[in-house]
Amino acid sequence: MSVKVGQKAPHFTMSTTEDIETLEHVIKLEDYQGKWLVLFFYPLDFTFVCPTEIKGFNSKLDEFKKINAEILGVSTDSVYSHRAWIKASKEDGGLGELNYPLASDITKQVSRDYDVLIEEKGVSLRGLFIIDPEGIIRYQIVSDLNVGRSADEILRVLKAFQTGGLCPMDWQPGEKTL
DSSP states (O other), rough: OOOOOSSSSSOEEEEEESSSSOOOOEEGGGGGGTTTEEEEESSSSSSSSHHHHHHHHHHTHHHHHTTTEEEEEEEESOOHHHHHHHHSSSTTTTTOOOSSSEETTTTTTHHHHOEEEEHHHHHHHEEEEEEOTSEEEEEEEEOTTOOOHHHHHHHHHHHHHHHSSOOOOOOOOTTTOO
């Protein structure tokens, strides 16, 4: 499957940490209908670059929510691993409280559907997709494992899409569109 900007986002159903105690919450793409979704894939729990991204998106979550956007982090780890990582002490590399869910793509199917899976390693590249309220992919970036993304840049890009106008390079919220 080839994921393309301007096309419908591939359907997904995954278990999440939304209910951190029971881990019984299941999320579907349709649950985000009417909202923007920032869907980001990261390689593995208990690693080095991934927590910087996860915490970075968490620190900006209110700004995303103000513009009708939700965040969903995904890896091929289990929800049990996600929970252990969230609940682990900071001294043990724990994430601490998160205000958005992490989803488990333990079958690796969602990573395959979004073209971010490294099959031989069983982990995802750093893929990020902005999906509009109708379920259309409007933006995607995919990078190698060792460089994290910028929550500020994703906010800027999302706000640019929400203007509905033509936004030049380095456009900033509040500036005129073309």
